[in-house]
Amino acid sequence: MKKGGLWILFGFILYIVGIGVFFTNRIMFLKKKEDDFIWNREVGAKRISPQALAQLPQTKVKVPSPFGYEIDCLFVHPYPNNKWMIFCHGITENKYNSVKYMNLFIERGFNAIIYDHRRHGLSGGKTSSYGHYEKWDLKAVIDELKKREGNDVNFGIHGESMGAATALLYGGTVCDDASFYIVDCPFSDLTEQLKYRLKVDFKIPSPLVMPIADAFLKLREGYTLKDVSPITAINEIQNPILFIHSANDDFILADMTRSLYEQKQGPKQLFIATKGVHAQSLNENMKEYEEALDKFLVQYGKMH
Known part of the structure; x- marks a missing residue:
């Protein structure tokens, strides 16, 4: 793989991890x-x-x-x-x-x-x-x-x-x-509620976030949003x-x-x-x- 391709792959992985960690942290540790x-x-x-x-x-x-x-x-x-x-x-x-x-x-x-x-x-x-x-x-x-x-x-x-x-x-x-x-x-x-909050709070289309957040939630907490x-x-x-x-x-x-x-x-x-x-x-x-x-x-x- 050429260096440019490696950087694209690395950037994509960083995006996935960043999105997953950020949004599951928001879910799991909402400020009390x-x-x-x-x-x-x-x-x-x-x-x-x-x-x-x-x-x-x-x-x-x-x-x-x-x-x-x-x-x-x-x-x-x-x-x-x-x-x-x-x-x-x-x-x-x-x-x-x-x-x-x-x-x-x-x-x-x-x-x-x-x-x-x-x-x-x-x-x-x-x-x-x-x-x-x-x-x-x-x-x-x-x-x-x-x-x-x-x-x-x-x-x-x-x-x-x-x-x-x-x-x-x-x-x-x-x-x-x-x-x-x-x-x-x-x-x-919960899935529908988070889609609504994404739209209101972050102005981000939910398909860019929800599947990643859901996968990380399963990995980190043992359940998915549909549960x-x-x-x-x-x-x-x-x-x-x-x-x-x-x-x-x-x-x-x-x-x-x-x-x-x-x-x-x-x-x-x-x-x-x-x-x-x-x-x-x-x-x-x-x-x-x-x-x-x-x-x-x-x-x-x-x-x-």
């Missing part, structure tokens, strides 16, 4: 918000009252992940009943972002579990996988709940953004044992789902939730909030959010 920032933001917005939270009966629990680290959980149990809600936060957040949702359910007679996903808050784990590995951590948390409260414990799952995708992937590919699911601003398919597809998993969920999204969400489009809602067979409800951007449906539409929640719980929230 600082824990202090999240706490101060939620307290400042009066979505957390430190005094009220401290007064709730609670137990700090470290749950072993099947992937070799600990999952940091807070079991909040003001009631002697066996009604529980488990809350899954979004990417870059931590369990304290879930307190505002938890408060709604405590007001409605539920005990609660908030916890940090892998690589977030006080949990271990080095990478994020947008629900692929997180769904097995969720199973570990649920197994711990069953160990403490009995296998017949009644529980629902609430998730926001990545946490919503995690809930759907759990119910659709691991075990559909939650009494119901509430999914707030989930993506329907993270709530819209495929949702066909296996028989139990009720409340779908929530803000119409003005420009990070994950509301059309993704509409597609999930349409694909879901069996009991379901849909609430599209008029105000707010990504993950702001509750913050910007408190009254309507609670009305949608109560409508769903009246119809489907009677625990088995």
Whole structure:
């Protein structure tokens, strides 16, 4: 091969490696918000009252992940009943972002579990996988709940953004044992979500990036983008789902939730909030959010 050809080949290899490493790093290590920032933001917005939270009966629990680290959980149990809600936060957040949702359910007679996903808050784990590995951590948390409260414990799952995708992937590919699911601003398919973000954030045609990023993700993390597809998993969920999204969400489009809602067979409800951007449906539409929640719980929230 002539020297010019070698340089072309070398440049092509550098391009492949550069694209693969850069974009998988973006996926695996998306910059998180600082824990202090999240706490101060939620307290400042009066979505957390430190005094009220401290007064709730609670137990700090470290749950072993099947992937070799600990999952940091807070079991909040003001009631002697066996009604529980488990809350899954979004990417870059931590369990304290879930307190505002938890408060709604405590007001409605539920005990609660908030916890940090892998690589977030006080949990271990080095990478994020947008629900692929997180769904097995969720199973570990649920197994711990069953160990403490009995296998017949009644529980629902609430998730926001990545946490919503995690809930759907759990119910659709691991075990559909939650009494119901509430999914707030989930993506329907990770491949489609990343294509959209590539277009918006980088102005790069996805065919130049996606196959390379996908191959490197498989090599580095052991899964492919098509493994993270709530819209495929949702066909296996028989139990009720409340779908929530803000119409003005420009990070994950509301059309993704509409597609999930349409694909879901069996009991379901849909609430599209008029105000707010990504993950702001509750913050910007408190009254309507609670009305949608109560409508769903009246119809489907009677625990088995």
